[in-house]
Amino acid sequence: MIKRIFDLHFHQLNNYPKADALTAKINGEWVPTSTQSFIEQAEDIASALLEKGLQPGDKVALISNNRPEWHIIDLGILMAGMINVPIYPTITSEDYQYIMNDAECKLCFVADDELFQKVKEVEANIPTLGGVYSIDKLSGADHWIDFKASGKEKNRGRIKEIMDSVKEEDLATLIYTSGTTGRPKGVMLSHKNLVSNSLSSRKRLPVDNNSKSLSFLPLCHVYERMVSYMYIYVGTSIYFAESLDTIGDNLREVKPEVFTAVPRLLEKVYDKIVAKGQELTGIKRALFFWALSLGQEYDVKGKSGFYKWKLGIANKIIFSKWREALGGNCKAVASGAAALQPRLARVFLAAQIPVMEGYGLTETSPVIAVNCEENDGVRIGTVGRPLDDVEVRIAADGEIEVKGPNVMMGYYKNEEATKEVFTEDGWFKTGDLGEMVEGEYLKITGRKKETFKTSGGKYIAPQIIENKMKESSFIEQIMVIGEGEKHPAAIIQPAFDFIKEWCKRKGIEYTTDSEMVKEQRIFDRIFKDVESFNEGFAQYEKVKKIILAGSVWGIDTGEMTPTMKVKRRVIMERYAAEIEACYRP
Numbered sequence: 001m002i003k004r005i006f007d008l009h010f011h012q013l014n015n016y017p018k019a020d021a022l023t024a025k026i027n028g029e030w031v032p033t034s035t036q037s038f039i040e041q042a043e044d045i046a047s048a049l050l051e052k053g054l055q056p057g058d059k060v061a062l063i064s065n066n067r068p069e070w071h072i073i074d075l076g077i078l079m080a081g082m083i084n085v086p087i088y089p090t091i092t093s094e095d096y097q098y099i100m101n102d103a104e105c106k107l108c109f110v111a112d113d114e115l116f117q118k119v120k121e122v123e124a125n126i127p128t129l130g131g132v133y134s135i136d137k138l139s140g141a142d143h144w145i146d147f148k149a150s151g152k153e154k155n156r157g158r159i160k161e162i163m164d165s166v167k168e169e170d171l172a173t174l175i176y177t178s179g180t181t182g183r184p185k186g187v188m189l190s191h192k193n194l195v196s197n198s199l200s201s202r203k204r205l206p207v208d209n210n211s212k213s214l215s216f217l218p219l220c221h222v223y224e225r226m227v228s229y230m231y232i233y234v235g236t237s238i239y240f241a242e243s244l245d246t247i248g249d250n251l252r253e254v255k256p257e258v259f260t261a262v263p264r265l266l267e268k269v270y271d272k273i274v275a276k277g278q279e280l281t282g283i284k285r286a287l288f289f290w291a292l293s294l295g296q297e298y299d300v301k302g303k304s305g306f307y308k309w310k311l312g313i314a315n316k317i318i319f320s321k322w323r324e325a326l327g328g329n330c331k332a333v334a335s336g337a338a339a340l341q342p343r344l345a346r347v348f349l350a351a352q353i354p355v356m357e358g359y360g361l362t363e364t365s366p367v368i369a370v371n372c373e374e375n376d377g378v379r380i381g382t383v384g385r386p387l388d389d390v391e392v393r394i395a396a397d398g399e400i401e402v403k404g405p406n407v408m409m410g411y412y413k414n415e416e417a418t419k420e421v422f423t424e425d426g427w428f429k430t431g432d433l434g435e436m437v438e439g440e441y442l443k444i445t446g447r448k449k450e451t452f453k454t455s456g457g458k459y460i461a462p463q464i465i466e467n468k469m470k471e472s473s474f475i476e477q478i479m480v481i482g483e484g485e486k487h488p489a490a491i492i493q494p495a496f497d498f499i500k501e502w503c504k505r506k507g508i509e510y511t512t513d514s515e516m517v518k519e520q521r522i523f524d525r526i527f528k529d530v531e532s533f534n535e536g537f538a539q540y541e542k543v544k545k546i547i548l549a550g551s552v553w554g555i556d557t558g559e560m561t562p563t564m565k566v567k568r569r570v571i572m573e574r575y576a577a578e579i580e581a582c583y584r585p
Contacts, residue, residue, distance in 0.1 A: 045076025
């Protein structure tokens with residue numbers, strides 16, 4: 001029976017031993033790690049942790065980009081009965097200090113010199129930390145290979161005893177949620193939480209032991225991690241993208257059947273495709289935009305035979321090139337972490353690129369519901385049917401509540417916060433608003449805490465408006481505001497790369513992004529799109545004024561969480577003067 005996370009790995013070894021279980025590009029060559037080597041190296045890590053004096057139940061921090069070593073160290077920690085505390089590489093050293101102190105981490109593994117230096121800055125302030133090991137070879141840093149070697153061929157009997165004693169209800173990992181406000185909370189996920197979600201999600205993704213996946217969403221986030229555990233269980237080979245900048249090249253090289261994505265990435269892919277289409281002339285341009293408009297009419301519930309005939313032509317002459325750009329083998333793109341615009345879902349599905357939108361939270365390990373091509377399982381604009389072992393109900397106020405083996409154990413050392421997110425009868429409160437479509441497909445309609453009331457007493461769900469407005473190629477990020485005001489307004493971070501190309505075509509000159517947003521023609525063009533999208537909303541929901549941000553919102557600059565959600569409080573503070581001028585000029 002598969003009950004603990006490491007059972008998934010041994011399932012692969014016993015059923016689908018792979019030559020390329022994990023594969024990374026090193027010095028321009030794809031270098032594979034076999035299932036056998038993966039598990040043997042993890043046993044050495046487990047043994048080295050015991051040699052170092054750590055005990056089952058101790059916490060070990062892991063701060064790294066996606067690479068084979070992440071999984072090897074993760075498996076080693078779990079085989080030793082210890083708790084993996086994965087941390088986002090992009091957050092500050094102060095956050096590292098807070099998380100490692102809160103979790104009482106005994107050791108820390110880091111990927112590279114930048115992360116090593118960030119940890120070294122605060123190491124003296126983390127009294128429980130007994131060592132920092134680097135994955136890259138660095139001067140002045142203890143290397144993970146030497147650490148691993150210290151456990152080679154030792155403690156094998158002890159490791160087996162520990163593994164046998166681990167129960168599915170035991171804590172496996174502490175994942176600190178990025179949070180749009182306040183200090184991060186440690187989400188306690190058990191072996192059962194992650195294993196149940198891996199096995200249930202497996203039924204929704206068309207992968208097997210002959211498939212390849214490309215991994216690039218952060219493994220420290222529960223989404224990519226759970227999906228990777230599912231790949232390991234199924235025997236799907238995991239290839240690691242070199243970086244976000246090389247995804248296009250890596251997709252063409254690896255030719256994966258599956259990969260995960262966030263909507264922002266799919267939006268960027270789409271915008272690049274459209275920008276290339278804009279450069280075409282004559283009949284090629286006309287055919288491109290004909291195919292695009294056909295794609296935007298797509299509906300899973302069927303169209304006329306004539307429409308299908310036209311779509312068949314579009315797929316042969318236009319959309320086939322899109323599929324080639326993703327490697328040509330794509331059977332599924334699992335989209336999560338934020339809402340996917342229905343317009344994008346229509347176009348990609350029409351182009352035979354099966355984008356499967358799902359929904360979940362760190363606290364639910366993470367998947368609650370996901371679209372699936374089988375059994376009439378796709379409804380555009382929804383997140384699909386809930387997983388088979390997950391129950392969903394909609395509370396009287398519209399909040400989505402969940403029950404199932406994937407729901408977290410609670411927040412670490414924070415009983416008060418844990419109590420707040422559970423109902424009296426034991427359902428987890430997601431904080432999201434939703435409804436059931438056709439009685440079985442879950443649709444997200446907003447975020448409970450982000451809903452605000454105008455001075456006219458009307459409730460506004462900003463997420464719905466924001467998601468619609470982001471269909472504009474000119475808008476990268478948007479935050480709708482208006483709490484207590486007479487109408488909504490929006491703070492917009494323009495899509496600077498797209499606008500630069502547009503400015504070239506229009507002969508508009510500028511030197512900096514902040515200068516660009518002061519150009520009246522750019523302001524007017526963005527506001528034109530806003531007014532166009534306003535047509536679909538009630539009078540009280542229409543965005544009447546906009547504020548343009550003069551720089552990119554980022555994780556490092558504090559406006560975005562590591563999962564690329566806008567930090568509303570930070571934006572409100574940062575643009576306080578502009579907001580005041582917007583409502584009280």
